[in-house]
Amino acid sequence: KVYIVDEVHMLSRQAFNALLKTLEEPPGHVKFVFATTEIRRVPVTVLSRCQRFDLRRVPAEMLEAHFAGVIAKEGAEIEPEALARIARAADGSVRDGLSMLDQALAEANGGRIAADAVNEMLGLADRLDIYDLFEALMRGEPAAALDRFDEMYRAGADPGLVLQDMAELVHRLTRAQVVPAEAEDAALPEAERVRGRKLAEALSLPALTRVWQLVLKAIQEVNAAPSAKPAFEMAMLRIAYAAGLPTPAEAIAQLRSGAPAPQSKAEPPPRSAPAPAPRVEPPPPPEEDAAGAPAGEPAPPAGEMPASEPPQPVELPDFEAVAALFEERREPRLYSYLVHDAHLVAFEQGHIALRLGERAPADFAVDVGERLTRWTGRPWKVSEADDGGGPTLAEQQEGVRRDLFERAKQHPLTQQTLEIFPEASIADIRPIQPGEALPEAPEEQDDER
Template sequence: MDDTEAPSLGLGPAPGSSAAASSGDYKVLARKYRPSDFTGLIGQEALVRTLSNAFATGRIAHAFMLTGVRGVGKTTTARIIARALNCIGPDGKRTEPTIHPCGECEPCRAIAESRHVDVQEMDAASRTGIDDVREIIEGVRYAPASARYKVYIIDEVHMLSKQAFNGLLKTLEEPPPHVKFVFATTEIRKVPVTVLSRCQRFDLRRVETAELVKHLANIAGQEGVRIEEPALALVARAAEGSVRDSLSLLDQAIAHGTEEVITADIIRGMLGLADRGRVLDLFEKVMGGEIAVALTGLGELYDRGADPLAVMQDLLEITHFLTRIKVAPGAEGFFDGASSEAKRSADMAAKLSVPSLTRAWTMLLKGLFEVRDAARPMQALEMALIRLAYAADLPPADKLVRDLMDGNAPAAPRTPAPGGAPAGNGPRMAMTNERPVAMAAPAPVAQAGEGPVFRSLEEIAAFANERGARLLKVNLENDVHLVRLEPGLIEFRPSERAPRTLAADLTQKLKDWTGQRWTVTVVRDGGAPTIAEQKKAAKQARHEAVLQQPLVRAVMDRFPGAEIIAVRDVVPEAAEIEAPMPESEED
C-alpha cells in the first residue's frame, strides 16, 4: 500500500514531521497531520471505545475488518492498531499491547514509516491473486523477527479474487497466536460472508460537518492560516464527511488564497459553488413561475463561476430543507438556524405545499442526471428549471379530477402529434372504464363424454396452461394464425419464429387430452391474426374509445402531451346495481 494514501484524522503533526519544514520537505496536510494514536481520531468514538476495552481486558481479536467511505481513517486506524500491538514504550520495557502507543520507540517509528519487517502492508487492488495470498500463508508460520506480533494489513480487501479469499479462510480462522490481520475496504458487500464472520468488524462513519469544521480550524491555527468559519463550513460540506478530502481542500484553499484572510467567496470560487442566498432566490423565482427572472439570475451565477451541477445540487438541498421545515418545524440542515436565509426558508415553506415540494424534488432529481451527463450542462440546467416553473402551479391530481367532474377545467384545444398521438412527453395516466357486471365471460371448455371439446384456439391455449403446458400455450398465442378449427381437425399458418415441432407437439397433446386422434395441418398462406395480435388490437380500440369520453378529453386538453398507459375495468358496487326482476304471470 502506498504511503501517500492518508486517511488522516490527526490533531497534530505525525511523528517525524515538522511544522516548520522547508519547502523542499513540504508534506500535504493529510500526511502531516495523520494521527499516531487513538486520541487523534475524530468522529470514531465507538471504535475507540471498543478497542480500548479489548486492549484493557486482553480480549484482542485475531482479525479486524475496517469499512467506510474514502478518507475516514481506515488505513490510519490499521497502522495505529499495529503500533498498539507492538509498542514497547520509550524505555523499551513494555511487555503487553497498549491502547496508547508511545510513538517514540523503535517499533512505533518503524511502523509509522512503513518499514517494519513484521508489519506487512498489501494493496489488494494490485495484488489480487492466490499467489499473493500464498505468500501470506507461508509467512504466518514463522515467528516475528523483532516485534511482539506479525501484523498483515490488507487494503481494499474486497478486490481479492475468489480463489484468494478461499485460500485465506483456513489461516484466517485459526491463525498462529503471534499473527494479527487488519483488513480495510470501501465495498464491504463484496467481501464474502465467510471472511466477515471471522473478523471483528468496525464501521467507520462519516465525520459530522460541525466536528470537521472544528478540526480544520485547529489545523489552520497550527499552520498560521487565517480562514473564516463560513469558509471552513464550505470546505467541510464539500468533503462530505471525509477527513482526507477536507484536508486536501484546505491545502488547496491555502494555496488559492492570496489575501490575509481566506473568505467564503474565495472557497466558492475555488469549488465552483454559488452563493446559497442567491440559489434560494433562484428557487423562489422558479417556484413562483417567474422563469425569465430566474434564468437571468442563473446566468449571473454562471458568469461568476458557479458550476451548473453544483447549482442543481444546491437546489435539491434547498427542496429537501424546505420539506423538512414543512413537516418538522425547527429542522436544521442547508442553512444555519439563526441566519436570515433560514428565516426566509421558513416563510417560503409556509407558502408551499408538500405535494409541490415533492414534485419539485422529483423533477430536480431527474434534472440532476441530465445536467451531469449533458454535453452542455448549463443548457440542461435551464431546461430543467423551465420544466419546474411550468409545473410548479399545477393543482394536485385529486383537485384536478374534482374540477373536471364539476366542469370547471378550461377546455383549451389540444394539438395532437402526427398520427393522432398526444404531442410531447406529457404525463402518463391510467384510465378507468366502468362496465356492467353481466359482461360476457370467456366460454368454458365444454365436456362431451370423457374428453373436452374445443370451440376456439383460446380454449385450447387456456387448457394447455391449466395442464402445465405453458410453452405450448405461449406458442399458441403468439405463433398460430388459425385457418380452420373443427372437432378432430386444426389447420393453421405458423409464424416465422414458431418452433418446427409445433404441429407435432400440438397433435400429441390434443390426443392425450381428448382421447381422440387429431389432424393438425400446416399451410403457407392465410389465417387469422394470432391471439396476441387480437389482444393488442382490442387494447388499442379501447384506448381510442376512452379518448372520446368527455372527461378524458378534458384531462388531455388540460395536460397537452399526456399519454394513456392503461385502461382498467371497474365493476360497479353491488349496491348500485339493480338486477332485472323477472316478469310475473300477472304482468
C-alpha cells in the same frame, strides 16, 4: 506486522480467494485492517472472518471545530462561512475535508481563506443564489431562472453541484413543514433562516414532493448527459412549467366542480388555431325515454356520468412476450437491455425477477415495471437478483442459430455440396415462407460460350 488495505472492495474475486486462506489461519504476528465504504461488495466469506466496526459520518459541527483547530495550528485565517462550506462539502469525511482544507490553504498562499475562494475552488454556488434560482422556478419564471443560472455558471458553479444544493434545500423546506422547529436551525445563517421560513410557509407539501422528484430526475440526466449545462437548463424549464400546475388533489377537486384547470404560469403563448375539420354528422341516437336514458335502461343518477367498462388487463405469457411488447411500443433502449442484458430468474403474471448485466442502468427495473403497469392495465413489479438466471434472449437466439447451422451442415445435400466446393461456407439460413417459390437454378451454359 500490520497490513492496512484501503478500499478493500476493489479487490478482484481471485484476490479475495487468495487472501481467504491467510484469514482462515492467520499467523500470530500479522494483523489485517480492511477499510471500505461499500461493505456489500466484500464477500461474505471474508466478512465472517473479520471483526466489523461501522464508522459513522462525523457531524458538520464537529468537522468545523476540528478544521478550526487545524487552521489555528497552521497560523492561518479563514472566514466562518468558508469553514462551514468545507465542512458541508466533506459530507462527514474527515479525510476529504482535510484534503479540501489543504487545497484552500495552498490557494490562499498565506492570506485569509475567503468563502468566495472556497466556492470557486469547489465549484459551489452561493447559498443565496440557490434561493434566488429556486424562487424563480417556483414562481414559474423560466427566463429569470435561466438568467440567474447563467450568472452562477459564469462564476464557476457546477450544474451537478447546483442540483445537489437545490435537493438539499427542498429537503430542508419539507422537513420544516413537518417539524417547524427545523426552520430555526441555529447552524444556518440568518438570511437562509428567514428566506427558508417564508418558502416553507408559501409552498405546500405536495408541491415540494413533486419538485423533489423532478430534481432527482434532473441529477440523473445531468450525470448521464454529454454536456451538463444544456441538460441542467432543460430540467429547470421542466420544473418551472410544473410549478404552476395543480396538485393531484386540486386537479380532482377542479374536475368535480367543473371549473377549468388553470394553466402553468410558464405556459408559452398559444399557437394559431388550425382550420376546423369538416363536420361529420353522428348517427341518430337511440330512442330515449322521458328521463333522457335509452329506452329499456334506467337513467343514471343526476350529476353522475355513466360508468365506462374498465379496460381488460393484457396477459403476457412469458418473458419473450414482454420484450416483444417493448419492441412494439417503440422503446428501443429498454428493448435492447431486455434482449442483451437481462437474465431471467423468475417470471409470473405481475412479477419478473432479473439478473442484470453491467450495461443496464440503475433505474432499469423501475422503468420497465412502470411501463408494463401502464400498458397492460395491471400492476407489475420488476426486481433485481444478484445471481442465478438463464441466458439472455440474445444468447438464446444465438444458440438456436448455431444449432440450425450445425443441423444444416450435417444434412447430406449440404455435405455433398461442400465436397464439390471445398472453399464454400454457409453464409446464412433463412426459412422459406408458406407460398414462397423456390429460386430456380441457373441454366447450364455451354463451355464454348
